[in-house]
Amino acid sequence: xxxxxxxxxxxxxxxxxxxxxxxxxxxxxxxxxxxxxxxxxxxxxxxxxxxxxxxxxxxxxxxxxxxxxxxxxxxxxxxxxxxxxxxxxxxxxxxxxx
Amino acid sequence: xxxxxxxxxxxxxxxxxxxxxxxxxxxxxxxxxxxxxxxxxxxxxxxxxxxxxxxxxxxxxxxxxxxxxxxxxxxxxxxxxxxxxxxxxxxxxxxxxxxxxxxxxxxxxxxxxxxxxxxxxxxxxxxxxxxxxxxxxxxxxxxxxxxxxxxxxxxxxxxxxxxxxxxxxxxxxxxxxxxxxxxxxxxxxxxxxxxxxxxxxxxxxxxxxxxxxxxxxxxxxxxxxxxxxxxxxxxxxxxxxxxxxxxxxxxxxxxxxxxxxxxxxxxxxxxxxxxxxxxxxxxxxxxxxxxxxxxxxxxxxxxxxxxxxxxxxxxxxxxxxxxxxxxxxxxxxxxxxxxxxxxxxxxxxxxxxxxxxxxxxxxxxxxxxxxxxxxxxxxxxxxxxxxxxxxxxxxxxxxxxxxxxxxxxxxxxxxxxxxxxxxxxxxxxxxxxxxxxxxxxxxxxxxxxxxxxxxxxxxxxxxxxxxxxxxxxxxxxxxxxxxxxxxxxxxxxxxxxxxxxxxxxxxxxxxxxxxxxxxxxxxxxxxxxxxxxxxxxxxxxxx
Numbered sequence: 001x002x003x004x005x006x007x008x009x010x011x012x013x014x015x016x017x018x019x020x021x022x023x024x025x026x027x028x029x030x031x032x033x034x035x036x037x038x039x040x041x042x043x044x045x046x047x048x049x050x051x052x053x054x055x056x057x058x059x060x061x062x063x064x065x066x067x068x069x070x071x072x073x074x075x076x077x078x079x080x081x082x083x084x085x086x087x088x089x090x091x092x093x094x095x096x097x098x
Numbered sequence: 099x100x101x102x103x104x105x106x107x108x109x110x111x112x113x114x115x116x117x118x119x120x121x122x123x124x125x126x127x128x129x130x131x132x133x134x135x136x137x138x139x140x141x142x143x144x145x146x147x148x149x150x151x152x153x154x155x156x157x158x159x160x161x162x163x164x165x166x167x168x169x170x171x172x173x174x175x176x177x178x179x180x181x182x183x184x185x186x187x188x189x190x191x192x193x194x195x196x197x198x199x200x201x202x203x204x205x206x207x208x209x210x211x212x213x214x215x216x217x218x219x220x221x222x223x224x225x226x227x228x229x230x231x232x233x234x235x236x237x238x239x240x241x242x243x244x245x246x247x248x249x250x251x252x253x254x255x256x257x258x259x260x261x262x263x264x265x266x267x268x269x270x271x272x273x274x275x276x277x278x279x280x281x282x283x284x285x286x287x288x289x290x291x292x293x294x295x296x297x298x299x300x301x302x303x304x305x306x307x308x309x310x311x312x313x314x315x316x317x318x319x320x321x322x323x324x325x326x327x328x329x330x331x332x333x334x335x336x337x338x339x340x341x342x343x344x345x346x347x348x349x350x351x352x353x354x355x356x357x358x359x360x361x362x363x364x365x366x367x368x369x370x371x372x373x374x375x376x377x378x379x380x381x382x383x384x385x386x387x388x389x390x391x392x393x394x395x396x397x398x399x400x401x402x403x404x405x406x407x408x409x410x411x412x413x414x415x416x417x418x419x420x421x422x423x424x425x426x427x428x429x430x431x432x433x434x435x436x437x438x439x440x441x442x443x444x445x446x447x448x449x450x451x452x453x454x455x456x457x458x459x460x461x462x463x464x465x466x467x468x469x470x471x472x473x474x475x476x477x478x479x480x481x482x483x484x485x486x487x488x489x490x491x492x493x494x495x496x497x498x499x500x501x502x503x504x505x506x507x508x509x510x511x512x513x514x515x516x517x518x519x520x521x522x523x524x525x526x527x528x529x530x531x532x533x534x535x536x537x538x539x540x541x542x543x544x545x546x547x548x549x550x551x552x553x554x555x556x557x558x559x560x561x562x563x564x565x566x567x568x569x570x571x572x573x574x575x576x577x578x579x580x581x582x583x584x585x586x587x588x589x590x591x592x593x594x595x596x597x598x599x600x601x602x603x604x605x606x607x608x609x610x611x612x613x614x615x616x617x618x619x620x621x622x623x624x625x626x627x628x629x630x631x632x633x634x635x636x637x638x639x640x641x
Contacts, residue, residue: 010125011195012149047127051145068571070510073519074147078511080439080521084178084193 003029003064004036005071006043006052014074015049022048025086026075027063062096072097099162099462100245100389102210109253110207113214117141118200125197140220142213143199147514150194152202153216158226158244158268159187159465163456166463168209170448176202181448182512183433183441185505185556186265187225187465188216192512214252219260221251221331225267227275228464228472231390234422237287238294240270242387243323246378249386250324257331261338262346264331265303268296277467277583279311280304280559282348283330288317295319300330300360301352304553308589309349312357314364325377329367333360392423393460393475399425403478410485412534416496418481421474429459429473429484430466432495432503436532437525440506441469450491458484467556467583468505468544470498500537501545501610502528505556509549509566510573516549518566518573519599523547526603531610540610543623546581559583561624562606563590575602579609579635580627593636608638 003026004017015022017039019030032039036054043049056067066072077085079094087093102110117137124134138144142153154169161169169189173181176198177191184190194202206212215223224244231239247266251257257264267278270287278284284299295317302311318326334348337355352360401424405411419428431451434440443451451471455463458480459473466472476484488494497503504527507513509520524547531537546560550567557563563578574596581590597605610623612635617626627635 007145007149010197012145012193014148044131045127047125050131069568069573070147070514070516073510077148078192079519080511080525 001031001057001059001064002033002036002054003057003066004032004039004052004054005029005066005074006040006049009047009050016075017043026066029057029064069097099160100157100241100386106249107207107210110210110212110214113141113212114200114203114207117203121196121200136218138199139217140214141199141203142216143194143196144217145514146192147510147512149192150196150199151512152191152194152199152213153184154189154191154206154211154213155216155223156188156211156465157248158224158230158241159228159467160226160230160241161455161463161465162209163452163461163463165209165211166452166455167449168205168211170445170452172202172205173448174445180442180444182439182508183443183465183469183471185441185467185469185507185554186223187228187467188223189465190508192508215248218258219262219264220258221247221254221260221264221266224248224251225265225276225281225467227269227271228466229275229419229428229474230270230464231392232421232423232426232428232474233271233273234420235272236270237289238270239387239390240268240285240287242383242390243285243287243296243320244268245386245389246324246383247327250327250378257335260331260335261340262343262348264334264348266327272585274583274585274587275466277556277559277587279587280308280556280583281311283327284311285323287320290317293319296323298326298330300364301349301357302587303347303349304556304558305347306344306551306553307347307349308553308558309353310587310589311349312352314352314357314361320383321377321380322372325371325374326364326368328376329364329371332367332371333363337363393462395423395426395475396477397425399477400479401425403481407482409489410482413485413494413496414481416498416500421476423475425478427476427478427481429476429481430498431471431473431488431493432497433470433493434497434503434528435492435495436502437529439521440504440524443471447491447493450487450493454484454487468503470503496534497537499542499544501531501540501543502537503544504528505544505546505560507548507550507555509547509555513549513554515552516566517551517568518549518575520547520549520555520564520566523564523566523575523599523602526599527606530603530607539614541622543610544582545606556583557581558589559587560590561622561627562609564602564606567596569596573599575599577602577605577609577639579632580624582624586624591632593632593639595640605639609635612638
């Protein structure tokens, strides 16, 4: 599947296109098929996202998983600061990115 | 320390207000990202992997207690409670909101700080020796020249859009603590027949094409240093490549022209510069130099240190360096705790070091390119009190220049350019070699890790260097041996095929075992490697 990601213009937070808006949870991502580039342009023009781009992802038992490690780290947060990730109470969360 | 005059303050304040307006226009949609990006980068604001990142300039690595305290306050108020000291003596905040950036810059301006020259193809923040002004072997304090170059380079209209970024280091000792020859231009102050001037090195750097800068002039009188650098930059600006960013640094120009031809062109330009009367007035250097006059040291102080506490004695032996003034010492504060993140400091730790600088170090501290901190003016009689406070705050690691004093870039945990994570590897090495006896036995051993070919982690200059690469979406680590950023500067050589994260930790352990087995009396790891060459290390690693 193709999913769309970028950073919130104001906060810089990593965000994922959820079909009707943006989410901070990669698991909310929806398949944008071949519409990603158009969506990115429209959302950037609407000042809701900056640096939007389309990536490959798969759906696993744990939900949506970006194909590349860089995007998995973006989705989780820095693996060396579990307290600052989206799963601060999951000590093994860092293993998800590998 | 240097203090802003009204001109310094007014240009920094004006820049803050200009950026506030630019940010408001961006948030209102009046500027596109393509229009805004170069403007925010000129103010040190990057868009990184997780958020906006603000890189704050720390000119020549020198800070007052007041400035350090402000850095801690900003970390607590606008970031997530910490900052990251970088390999160019700067500080980065990782979690900045765009709307807050102008306010942060305004707060920095209140303590004579900014984020100018921390990005873009300009002359970047000037770096220097963390022992400047207190090292016994220096010709002169290099910081007045570094400050003069800061003033010369800030908003220099001719050098704001160079072919590529440009990094300058200034030192004044035989011992190079600043990786001077791995800069685009390195200046080493020297004295000839009673006159101070500079040896000038040009065309060094790391990145994808590492080079040690050759000497291009063995003496430039101090009053002509700015004109000579102007000539160096002019030749580079004119002929440096702009068609290929990977070949745009001055090192490529010097290499392709040849050192002699580059020197010839610089001398020709310098002869022209001399006719223009562009040397700064000596009164200006004198004005700046007055700010760096040595502080009012007390005399007649006891030069001994009570070593009854063994943990304290261990710390003193490793972290405390000789000061030029009897009764005083230089304290190195490690930002490399066991299993920690190299260069990271919490807001509370930053505040504590500010307090220590104010109370014990004549209001001054330094940041090192090895991502540590320095209190430069400490009475030996107060070392124990300082150590106790550092120990309580987790800042009393005794590992300066040892195998766990690892330089590591932010890597793929934070950086959008990175291909692999540097920090987890540094943490694993820190744990593997944690035993104090083992570290002491290995002696000086500088490990440097970069998460991509841009080499912010200085891996080329590591006695042991590691470069993280992306191998079909999987992190892979190349090992290199024999690099040095010191006065014996050299570029490390790759051992062979790369490793997994755990594999490179094992490989480094094998390398250290060969060193211990084959070293001769008094040899550091680097000496043994240079004597033996790669072969025995390679055999041990790959079998």
